[in-house]
Amino acid sequence: MLLTGAEIVIRCLQEEKVEHVFGYPGGSVLYIYDELFKQDKVRHVLVRHEQAAVHAADGYARSTDKVGVALVTSGPGVTNAVTGIATAYMDSIPMVVLSGQVPTAAIGMDAFQEVDTVGITRPCVKHNFLVKNVEDLAATIKKAFYLARSGRPGPVLVDIPKDVSAQKCEFHYPKAISMRSYNPVVKGHTGQIKKAVNLMLEAKRPMVYVGGGVVLGDAADRLTKMVKMLGYPCTNTLMGLGAYPATDKQFVGMLGMHGTYEANMATHNCDVLIAVGARFDDRVIGDPNDFCSVPRKIIHIDIDPASISKRVRVDVPIVGNVGDVLDEMIRQLETTAERPDAQALSDWWQQIEEWRGKKCMEYDRNSAIIKPQFVIEKLWEVTGGDAFVTSDVGQHQMWAAQYYKFDKPRRWLNSGGLGTMGFGLPSAMGVQLAHPGAPVACVTGEGSVQMCIQELSTCKQFRLPLKVVLLNNSYLGMVRQWQELFHGNRFSESYMDALPDFAKLAEAYGHVGMTIEKPGDVEGALKEAFERKNDLVFMNFKIDPTENVYPMVQGGKGLTSMILSSEDL
């Protein structure tokens, strides 16, 4: 039977068991939308801006192990989507973006709503395709899903000209795909793993540094098992939060620019660093020269060979799927008679406890103004530490990362790589659709939330009972913090005048709005919000406008030059 390109698109999505597509219609995708209308297996979620469609698909993917799917039209539909695609690319999120294109005969003619989609997105996708023949459509979509989820995951875009979605051909969905140019490594090299295990066991001051790869590779259970077997200290990156349980005593907190004192000191002073699914990002290690000035040995497990020795030379590289590598490591640890040096480890822990004794995460608990840290702590308590938490970018993001103790992977979603303001609310929609009934909180700032606030309308249409935790300090807080610390208190364009009444705004969209101004009201508000299971509750917390995020490693400095509080300035 002959199917149109549009029918083929829908059939492919069904074959891939896609349940939700986030999108926005337009001229070039009208045939595809027509086919969406005629079926009920794939549910379309109509957003209010294409950036949000991609962030929602991203949130959907991050909170599950599925590929997120977005559908946008040509021209501005695509350019609006680019921020979302780049966000997913930087954080290696599996995603397929389907975009409409002007008819093949019109390509290059400066047609209405024409843009060089493949060209514009090339630097921020894992791969992209322009489908010129309907005969190639099904195999291309199959490839897109395969590429998106295999190896180091990432967004893949398929650009479909309007005439291709109207032309007909036989539908055949390939069962499997093999590409001579793409063969991601899965199993790590056994010899390298043996070397790594030996080095780990010889360590006197070991440190395990865990990144988002462990979350994405669904290897948190094995990572946790191995770290507990060894009894070594463990730190998670911003992207790795939840990979190792934050409430466990071996967890020393997040590391990096706003990491804990103990995590940064231990990472800097260890003699063997075991990096698992992490990439030595500039926000994590600070100045690479300072980082490399210590004679430590580094083991690096990563699925992407290009991440190995990119910023920091490593001693034992292992390229492979993190879960498979950890399985093999655990197997070798279980069979060897060697054990870590107990005395050295105990001395090391004593040193770490001393660093912990600095209590770098303390803040003023007696403040008459709401402290943002307090709101996050209460959020953690009220949700039993088990909510999905999305965030935007800025101070609130760091406070959420520091004070919400994530014990499980895929519970914490933020734009760690690209740092995209506007990510929080739409990604939370994706999470809620993937996990109906689960508590989903979006921790945000009054700057960030306004970048995609139109999605409150989508939330109403699709009855998504998110809990928006707005830490409102009337400033672009992180910008203000840098201006305060490094630009002589000149708050250039970081104060936001004329903010809306967010509670009323939420009400205008048909939701529940709250304004909370006293510390004593924080817990009650959060409890009430989470008890309202069917309502989106927008909580506007008026927080201390002068609060800064500490500890802080200044950009370009070494990990150990930390500002612990305003008293260090």
Added chain:
Amino acid sequence: MRHVISLLIENEAGALSRVSGLFSARAYNIESLTVAPTEDPSLSRMTIVSIGSEDIIEQITKQLNKLIDVVKVVDLSEAGHIERELMLIKVRATGKDREELKRMSDIFRGRIIDATDSTYVIELTGASGKLDAFFDAIDRALILETVRTGICGIGRGDRILKV
């Protein structure tokens, strides 16, 4: 250090821009880049000359390998290899210069492939250094136009880049 990187890539639309885009996005240097289909028309072979530290070159080869359409990458300059470049050079050839240019062209094993009463087009192949040397061997004032392909390279002996 100068490196000659050779790669096989799926002969798809946009393949060249994926490679050149990678170089510009990551601020890698390209001295020259040549590309054409191989005996198997589904594959193109590219020769890229780049200058960078060992770390940068290592990253370049890894990043090239990471491109989905790239099938194989090899750094030819790691071992024995041959480089060749083609140049076409149009010169003013009148009076006694005609004889001299013909002589120089012969010495460099070039060929005159077009002649008018006032110009020659000389075809020269060789390693890039030989082509550079030709400029020094003739009176530069006579050069009207030059065009060079950039080098293509191949490994010596058993070094074979094939799928």
